[in-house]
Amino acid sequence: MAGTMAVEVAEVVTRKATRNPKASRARILAAARNEFVSYGLSGARVDRIATHSGANKNLIYHYFGSKDALYLAVLEGIYAGLRERQQDEDLRELPPVEGIRRLVESTFDHFVATPELIRLMSIENINFGQYLKRSQSIKPLYRGLLDTIEVLLKRGQATGIFRSDVDAIDLYLSISGLAYFFLSNQHTLSWLLDRDLTVRRRLHKRRQHVVEMVLGYLLGPSRSDAKGNHIDPIKPESKT
Secondary structure, eight states, X not given: OHHHHHHHHHHHHHHHHHHOHHHHHHHHHHHHHHHHHHHHHHHOOHHHHHHHHTOOHHHHHHHHSSHHHHHHHHHHHHHHHHHHHHOXXXXXXXXXXXXXXXXXXXXXXXXXXXXXXXXXXXXXXXXXXXXXXXXXXXXXXXXXXXXXXXXXXXXXXXXXXXXXXXOHHHHHHHHHHHHHHHHHSHHHHHHHHTSOTTSHHHHHHHHHHHHHHXXXXXXXXXXBOTTSOBOOSSSOOOOO
């Protein structure tokens, strides 16, 4: 009797999911996101995703085809969320300093609000980015980001506010890295440094520090001295 009832419940859930595919896909993706974050790609199980989403395995495979494809769909969603949070196209209308400030703040805030992003980024890097490279949607999102950074940089450089020797990719690597490293390692660093880096006060202070680091670099002098002589930051100047 209990087995019959369970089958009937599953059939009802499946019928409802079929009638509302958008909602059922959203539930599957939410359950899959938690599963991949908790167990990684290799440890994730479609059975658990089915249980937590209320959809049977056949429906999951119908929508996504395979566990790998479901993982990629989760990746695409979480990266799209980051890009949406950054709102970089709106930043182009702001003064250069304010535009960069907002970009740094929104990037940091999204990492804080979405620890799953950090976890999945780490998992994907362990896999050498092989699944991310299959995506047709993620890479184009970053072209818009770089365009926005270049627009802000050129505007700031034209008025003499920003230093002239800035590469947009290097700048974004610094913005992302300053936030990502702190948040991805905050538990180990808290223990090693005897300071709780997870408390709200510390997060706020770190956010401010990252903003000041980036803007301090952009507002500083370029790698040329006052006479226009190039200074290589890697090789020490000759004393002779």
